[in-house]
Amino acid sequence: MNSEVLHKLQTIVGNKNFLNSEEDKICYSYDGTPLFYKQPEAIVFPQDEEQISQILTLANQEKFAVIPRGAGTGLSGGSVPVDNSIVMVMTKWDKVLEIDKANLTAWVQPGVVTGALQALVEKEGLFYPPDPGSLNVCTIGGNVAENAGGLRGLKYGVTKNYVLGVEMILPTGELLRTGGKNLKDVAGYNLRDFVVGSEGTLGVFTKILLKLIPKPQQSITLTAYFKNLSDSGNSVADIIASHITPSMIEFLDSTTMQCVEDYTKIGLPGNAEAMLLIEVDGRGSAVQDDAETIENILRKHNAFGVAKATTEQDALRLKGARRSAFSALARKKPTTILEDVTVPRSELPVMIEKISQAAKKFDMYFGNFGHAGDGNLHPTCLTDERDNAGIANAHRAFDYIFNEAIILGGTITGEHGTGLAKKQFLESVAGIPGVEFMKKIKVSIDPNNVLNPGKIFSISPRCEGSLPRSVQHDHKH
Amino acid sequence: MNSEVLHKLQTIVGNKNFLNSEEDKICYSYDGTPLFYKQPEAIVFPQDEEQISQILTLANQEKFAVIPRGAGTGLSGGSVPVDNSIVMVMTKWDKVLEIDKANLTAWVQPGVVTGALQALVEKEGLFYPPDPGSLNVCTIGGNVAENAGGLRGLKYGVTKNYVLGVEMILPTGELLRTGGKNLKDVAGYNLRDFVVGSEGTLGVFTKILLKLIPKPQQSITLTAYFKNLSDSGNSVADIIASHITPSMIEFLDSTTMQCVEDYTKIGLPGNAEAMLLIEVDGRGSAVQDDAETIENILRKHNAFGVAKATTEQDALRLKGARRSAFSALARKKPTTILEDVTVPRSELPVMIEKISQAAKKFDMYFGNFGHAGDGNLHPTCLTDERDNAGIANAHRAFDYIFNEAIILGGTITGEHGTGLAKKQFLESVAGIPGVEFMKKIKVSIDPNNVLNPGKIFSISPRCEGSLPRSVQHDHKH
Numbered sequence: 001m002n003s004e005v006l007h008k009l010q011t012i013v014g015n016k017n018f019l020n021s022e023e024d025k026i027c028y029s030y031d032g033t034p035l036f037y038k039q040p041e042a043i044v045f046p047q048d049e050e051q052i053s054q055i056l057t058l059a060n061q062e063k064f065a066v067i068p069r070g071a072g073t074g075l076s077g078g079s080v081p082v083d084n085s086i087v088m089v090m091t092k093w094d095k096v097l098e099i100d101k102a103n104l105t106a107w108v109q110p111g112v113v114t115g116a117l118q119a120l121v122e123k124e125g126l127f128y129p130p131d132p133g134s135l136n137v138c139t140i141g142g143n144v145a146e147n148a149g150g151l152r153g154l155k156y157g158v159t160k161n162y163v164l165g166v167e168m169i170l171p172t173g174e175l176l177r178t179g180g181k182n183l184k185d186v187a188g189y190n191l192r193d194f195v196v197g198s199e200g201t202l203g204v205f206t207k208i209l210l211k212l213i214p215k216p217q218q219s220i221t222l223t224a225y226f227k228n229l230s231d232s233g234n235s236v237a238d239i240i241a242s243h244i245t246p247s248m249i250e251f252l253d254s255t256t257m258q259c260v261e262d263y264t265k266i267g268l269p270g271n272a273e274a275m276l277l278i279e280v281d282g283r284g285s286a287v288q289d290d291a292e293t294i295e296n297i298l299r300k301h302n303a304f305g306v307a308k309a310t311t312e313q314d315a316l317r318l319k320g321a322r323r324s325a326f327s328a329l330a331r332k333k334p335t336t337i338l339e340d341v342t343v344p345r346s347e348l349p350v351m352i353e354k355i356s357q358a359a360k361k362f363d364m365y366f367g368n369f370g371h372a373g374d375g376n377l378h379p380t381c382l383t384d385e386r387d388n389a390g391i392a393n394a395h396r397a398f399d400y401i402f403n404e405a406i407i408l409g410g411t412i413t414g415e416h417g418t419g420l421a422k423k424q425f426l427e428s429v430a431g432i433p434g435v436e437f438m439k440k441i442k443v444s445i446d447p448n449n450v451l452n453p454g455k456i457f458s459i460s461p462r463c464e465g466s467l468p469r470s471v472q473h474d475h476k477h
Numbered sequence: 478m479n480s481e482v483l484h485k486l487q488t489i490v491g492n493k494n495f496l497n498s499e500e501d502k503i504c505y506s507y508d509g510t511p512l513f514y515k516q517p518e519a520i521v522f523p524q525d526e527e528q529i530s531q532i533l534t535l536a537n538q539e540k541f542a543v544i545p546r547g548a549g550t551g552l553s554g555g556s557v558p559v560d561n562s563i564v565m566v567m568t569k570w571d572k573v574l575e576i577d578k579a580n581l582t583a584w585v586q587p588g589v590v591t592g593a594l595q596a597l598v599e600k601e602g603l604f605y606p607p608d609p610g611s612l613n614v615c616t617i618g619g620n621v622a623e624n625a626g627g628l629r630g631l632k633y634g635v636t637k638n639y640v641l642g643v644e645m646i647l648p649t650g651e652l653l654r655t656g657g658k659n660l661k662d663v664a665g666y667n668l669r670d671f672v673v674g675s676e677g678t679l680g681v682f683t684k685i686l687l688k689l690i691p692k693p694q695q696s697i698t699l700t701a702y703f704k705n706l707s708d709s710g711n712s713v714a715d716i717i718a719s720h721i722t723p724s725m726i727e728f729l730d731s732t733t734m735q736c737v738e739d740y741t742k743i744g745l746p747g748n749a750e751a752m753l754l755i756e757v758d759g760r761g762s763a764v765q766d767d768a769e770t771i772e773n774i775l776r777k778h779n780a781f782g783v784a785k786a787t788t789e790q791d792a793l794r795l796k797g798a799r800r801s802a803f804s805a806l807a808r809k810k811p812t813t814i815l816e817d818v819t820v821p822r823s824e825l826p827v828m829i830e831k832i833s834q835a836a837k838k839f840d841m842y843f844g845n846f847g848h849a850g851d852g853n854l855h856p857t858c859l860t861d862e863r864d865n866a867g868i869a870n871a872h873r874a875f876d877y878i879f880n881e882a883i884i885l886g887g888t889i890t891g892e893h894g895t896g897l898a899k900k901q902f903l904e905s906v907a908g909i910p911g912v913e914f915m916k917k918i919k920v921s922i923d924p925n926n927v928l929n930p931g932k933i934f935s936i937s938p939r940c941e942g943s944l945p946r947s948v949q950h951d952h953k954h
Contacts, residue, residue, distance in 0.1 A: 102714070102823035125720070147663045158661060160670070174910040181821035183851040184635060184891035186624045186674050187899070188907045188933055189915045193637070193670040197663050214720030237579070243602070243691030284763030344658035346579035374660040414661035422664070430665045433651040438666040440921035445914065456665055 001041040001084055005062050009044055009086065012054045017045040028087045031072040031079045032134070034335050035385055036420050040067065040081035045089050049206050053173040055088065056204075059450040060172065067452055068200045070111060070139030073132075074146060075338055076419030078199045082454050088204065090141050096120060097207070103181050104212045105164060110141025110205040114148075117210075127215040129156035132415070133326055141205045147197030149415030151322070154373035155247040155281075158415060160196040162211045168195065168203030171446035176203060199417050200452040202445055219247065219281035220291040221315035224303035225272035229253070229356075231301040232274035233349030236372045238297045239278070240345060244290045249373030250277040250322045253352070256329060256367040256380075260321050263328040268321060269305060276303075276372065277322045279315070322369070326380070329367045333382035337394055341405045342414030345375040354404040355379045362397040364390070376414035402428075418456045426457055478518040478561055482539045486521055486563065489531045494522040505564045508549040508556045509611070511812050512862055513897050517544065517558035522566050526683050530650040532565065533681075536927040537649065544929055545677045547588060547616030550609075551623060552815055553896030555676045559931050565681065567618050573597060574684070580658050581689045582641060587618025587682040591625075594687075604692040606633035609892070610803055618682045624674030626892030628799070631850035632724040632758075635892060637673040639688045645672065645680030648923035653680060676894050677929040679922055696724065696758035697768040698792035701780035702749035706730070706833075708778040709751035710826030713849045715774045716755070717822060721767045726850030727754040727799045730829070733806060733844040733857075737798045740805035745798060746782060753780075753849065754799045756792070799846070803857070806844045810859035814871055818882045819891030822852040831881040832856045839874040841867070853891035879905075895933045903934055 010018040019028075020042040029039045041064070046052045059066050068088045069079035081087055093109035099121060100106070106128070108117060115135040118128050131150035132138055138148070144166065149158040165179030179185065179192035195202055226232040236249055252260070252275040261268040268275065276298070280290040291308065298306055309315040330336040343351045352368065355377065359366035370377035379401055383390045402412050402425050412418075412425045427435050435457055442449070442459060449459050487495040496505075497519040506516045518541070523529045536543050545565045546556035558564055570586035573594060577583070578601060585594060592612040595605050608627035609615055615625070621643065626635040642656030656662065656669035672679055703709040713726055729737070729752040738745040745752065753775070757767040768785065775783055786792040807813040820828045829845065832854065836843035847854035856878060858871045879889050879902050889895070889902045904912050912934055919926070919936060926936050 100823075102718070103821045104717075105821075147667070149661055153661060160667070170910065170914070176910045176914060177908055178911055180888070181886055182819045182888050182891065183822065184626055184630060184819050184848075184853050185888040186890050186892060186894050187888050188895055188903050188912065189918065190624070190637070190671055190674050191907075191911060191914055194667055197667050214722070240581075241579070245691070282763070284761050284766060286759070286761030286763055289761055342659045342661050344580045344582075345660065346577070371661075376661050409658055411657070411659050411662040411664050413663050414659065415663060417663050418665055426665050430668075431654055433647065433653045434655055434668060435665065437647070437653060437668055437922065441666065441918055444917035444921040 001064055005058070005064065006042055008058055009042060009055065012051050012058070013044045013046055017047060019043040028089070029081060031069065031074045031077065033075050033077040033080065033419070033421055034337055035391070036077040036080045038081045038083070040085050040087045042086045043089060044086055045092055049169060049175060052088070052169040052204050052206065053175070056169060056171055056450065057173040060448045063448060063450070065450055065453050068204045070142035071137050073134040073138040074142060074417065074419065075340065076413065076417040076421040078146060078417050078419035078452070078455055080420055090204070091139060093206070099124060100181070105181050106210045106212055108140055108208050108210060110139060110144070110208060112140045114138050114140055114143055121212055122215055125215050126212040128162065128210060128212055130159045130162060140208055140210070144196055144205060144208055145198065145200045146417040147415070149371070149376065151248045151250060151371065153371055153376070154249060155245045160193060163192065163196050163208065164211050165192060165209035166195060166205055167207040168205045170203050171451040179209060181209065197417070199419060199455050201442060201455055202451070216281035217283045218287050219279055219315065220287055221309040221318045222278045222291060222294060222298070222306065223318045224276050224298045224306045225269050226274045226301070226303055227272060228302070229273045229352060230349060231303070232276055233352065235276060235298050235301040235303065236348060237346065238301070239294055240373070242293055242297065244280065244293060246278050246290070246294070246373060247281045248277065248279040249371070251275070251370055251372035252322060252325060253368040256325050256369045257321070259328040259332055259367060260324055263331055264320060264324055266317070266320055275321065277319060325369045329380050329382060333365065333384055335383050335385040337381040337383065337398070339379050339398055339401065340376065340413045340416040341379060341401055341410060342376040343405055343408045343410030345373070347408040347410065348372055348375050350408060351377060351405060351410065355401055358397040358400045361400065362393045364393055364397050366397070375410070420455060423455070423457055478541055482535070482541065483519055485535055486519060486532065489528050489535070490521045490523055494524060496520040505566070506558060508546070508551045508554065510552050510554040510557065510896070510898055511814055512868070513554040513557045515558040515560070517562050517564045520564045520566060522569055526646060526652060529565070529646040529681050529683065530652070533646060533648055533927065534650045537925045540925060540927070542927055542930050545681045547619035548611070548614050550611040550615040551619060551894065551896065552817065553890065553894040553898040555623060555894050555896035555929070555932055557897055567681070568616060570683070576601060577658070582658055583687045583689055585617055585685050585687060587616060587621070587685060589617045591615050591617055591620055598689055599692055602692050603689040605639065605687060605689055607636045607639060617685055617687070621673055621682060621685055622675065622677045623894040624892070626848070626853065628725045628727060628848065630848055630853070631726060632722045637670060640669065640673050640685065641688050642669060642686035643672060643682055644684040645682045647680050648928040656686060658686065674894070676896060676932050678919060678932055679928070693758035694760045695764050696756055696792065697764055698786040698795045699755045699768060699771060699775070699783065700795045701753050701775045701783045702746050703751045703778070703780055704749060705779070706750045706829060707826060708780070709753055710829060712753060712775050712778040712780065713825060714823070715778070716771055719770055719774065721757065721770060723755050723767070723771070723850060724758045725754065725756040726848070728752070728847055728849035729799060729802060730845040733802050733846045734798070736805040736809055736844060737801055740808060741797060741801055743794070743797055752798065754796060802846045806857050806859060810842065810861055812860050812862040814858040814860065814875070816856050816875055816878065817853065817890045817893040818856060818878055818887060819853040820882055820885045820887030822850070824885040824887065825849060825852050827885060828854060828882060828887065832878055835874040835877045838877065839870045841870055841874050843874070852887070897932060900932070900934055
């Protein structure tokens with residue numbers, strides 16, 4: 001990227017919103033995904049919609065790539081720079097613009113931190129359910145771009161279930177408004193739901209309209225331990241079959257429990273193969289009834305150490321083990337590869353077994369935990385990226401896991417996105433016609449492939465007009 | 478369309494699955510939408526995926542249009558033929574292929590009747606919530622194509638909230654599979670949610686995977702009458718503000734009530750300006766508590782004749798007035814134009830008033846009813862299509878209504894689709910960049926514009942390769 005283009009960018013955003021020192025480029029060369037790094041040519045903090053539009057127009061003229069990002073907590077490399085790219089940081093767009101109590105909606109800027117929004121609306125008796133693990137750091141814009149999930153997905157769904165509208169700057173510089181406060185709207189194609197989870201490849205979000213719900217009046221949290229993995233799986237299956245919909249059913253395997261105990265000393269037993277964390281919420285006596293039914297199911301399947309919390313403080317203590325799982329595992333080795341495989345929930349016990357097999361087969365150190373209620377597991381490989389043989393084995397183990405998941409009707413990612421990390425597996429899960437469909441849309445909306453290129457899939461260099469660009473070939477190093 | 482092409486079609490589907498007599502062409506020249514008619518060149522009943530693919534391949538070669546349809550109950554002209562088109566009827570694809578009780582899903586063919594599916598799954602203690610007015614006739618394929626709503630939308634959402642996967646033949650003949658039994662899946666763009674509501678313009682559905690939920694254990698239905706319209710609106714606002722989420726809040730105005738009473742003689746009062754029908758459902762004492770809270774709110778706002786049903790039979794009687802509203806109105810005049818305007822629910826009282834104003838201003842006979850809980854109203858103009866002046870005034874009245882809805886942040890269609898009937902209003906609600914985005918996608922997926930062309934929007938004749946086609950210009954006559 002030549003200095004003239006860099007100067008133009010600096011002129012658009014102003015000196016104090018433009019960075020290109022070596023140190024700054026290193027800081028913005030990665031996100032939460034291990035093994036993916038690339039330095040951008042510059043970092044810009046746009047101040048308004050017009051600046052974003054001007055930057056994208058320039059990108060189309062000068063054929064450089066623009067990588068939008070929020071807090072950079074993504075786990076699939078979605079905001080990692082590519083060759084000849086600049087990073088566009090949206091964290092300063094952090095205002096909650098409106099909370100509409102009559103319509104139960106909130107207009108927010110994309111840089112609002114998810115946890116901060118939750119705290120704010122809960123003061124009003126309202127509730128924003130999506131709760132990704134990084135909620136105290138991550139931003140709504142990134143949540144929408146990745147369609148982030150979280151612990152409450154089983155009952156409350158994921159980010160897409162709470163996005164009512166967006167305003168975004170298209171790759172060609174126009175402002176697109178889609179959706180609104182209407183609870184039902186079928187005017188034309190459903191662009192709103194389509195751009196959720198498009199991983200920053202179709203536009204830069206500038207305003208997001210979220211749906212809120214009334215805060216659940218009460219909740220009961222239960223934890224239980226199992227000496228046999230299969231007892232925990234059967235408990236989950238029986239709870240689902242009993243037609244209760246808990247707000248969470250979380251699973252931790254023995255490795256994860258052990259790491260959590262080393263880290264937090266909260267008294268997890270050393271002789272358990274699995275732990276379940278279950279929360280039911282709602283109103284009235286149904287909550288107690290559900291908790292009782294669940295407790296009976298757990299005991300039937302030989303659970304031990306069953307604990308029950310009815311106050312928020314006690315519940316937070318019980319949830320501590322699950323909330324600290326990732327950090328606890330990450331302490332063990334220099335490199336933590338957290339995956340995101342999802343299967344139809346009836347196949348969960350099989351998938352847990354396959355993950356154990358993968359760890360043994362490739363002689364890798366794996367923890368496993370996740371959202372058992374909706375079939376979404378986070379097998380986590382603890383390794384060291386300086387150990388080439390170890391990394392090669394980790395990849396082999398994950399290839400095995402993804403392949404087994406697909407055989408079971410599952411998918412390669414439940415809530416982290418495809419990004420750079422999973423694009424090589426996309427065809428095997430979405431099919432060739434599916435990936436072609438996606439690419440056709442990307443090409444029609446971003447003809448010069450300037451916005452977050454090479455994420456999700458690679459577009460072949462196109463032959464009409466613009467020269468083939470190296471940006472489309474992203475590298476790991 | 479020349480006889481050679483017709484013969485090729487006949488060969489593909491077989492003689493008994495091919496119709497082109499004048500009588501048949503008349504039967505398939507319309508759907509549930511008044512004022513839109515066009516005879517197709519032929520009607521085909523494909524027997525398998527391969528035949529659909531062959532027909533679409535032929536359509537691309539010979540440049541004719543293919544109009545897929547189910548029961549033809551649509552209310553926006555989505556399945557009305559266009560020039561130089563054939564109708565592809567999917568009603569014989571009527572098998573429920575699988576009910577998976579472990580994962581709470583059902584694989585169905587697109588021709589399954591919605592109400593029949595509901596009855597079937599309810600026998601298993603399961604529930605398929607979307608309940609469009611035509612549920613005893615309409616088919617799942619059409620529901621998915623139009624993203625159909627219904628009375629239970631407020632609590633349970635609409636069709637898109639229950640589509641987990643689809644198999645469809647793309648306009649260019651390939652089979653696309655998207656989605657599956659995973660409750661979470663972010664591998665690539667969200668094609669599954671995108672094709673829901675695409676009105677038969679992006680593919681012909683051949684298999685649909687639906688999400689089921691446990692059947693609600695109990696429900697309480699309430700009806701109430703109001704002497705003042707504003708009392709009914711304030712009741713709805715107070716119910717929402719009380720953080721109760723009823724499964725339905727339905728509204729009928731005095732004209733609709735009068736027509737229903739003339740038709741059904743169920744004893745609706747003659748001195749009411751409005752009626753509300755409310756249902757709460759769920760488990761345990763919360764259902765009784767909610768019903769009591771609602772009853773108090775209704776009485777506070779001067780409701781009279783409040784009735785409450787706790788048995789299914791009594792509830793069906795109370796719901797009868799609402800379920801028969803469309804038929805009752807349709808008896809009054811030869812032509813019934815049922816519209817589908819939706820506003821943020823806080824604006825509902827204003828919108829109801831604007832609809833009354835439109836009726837007075839243009840001297841038209843209007844009934845008004847709909848889903849008050851989610852801001853979706855069905856203003857219904859009773860007229861006679863042989864009366865040109867009357868039809869012109871009806872159009873002026875609806876133009877006024879749509880315009881007022883858009884000013885209030887509303888939309889031109891909540892659950893009926895854009896089709897032919899509303900495409901002229903699409904830009905005013907979706908914006909020019911939005912409509913351009915939609916058109917780019919349509920062009921990239923259906924380059925010869927063979928599948929249900931001219932619905933939602935018109936694609937300008939394209940200049941690369943194929944000749945401009947008259948199909949793209951649809952007519953009313």
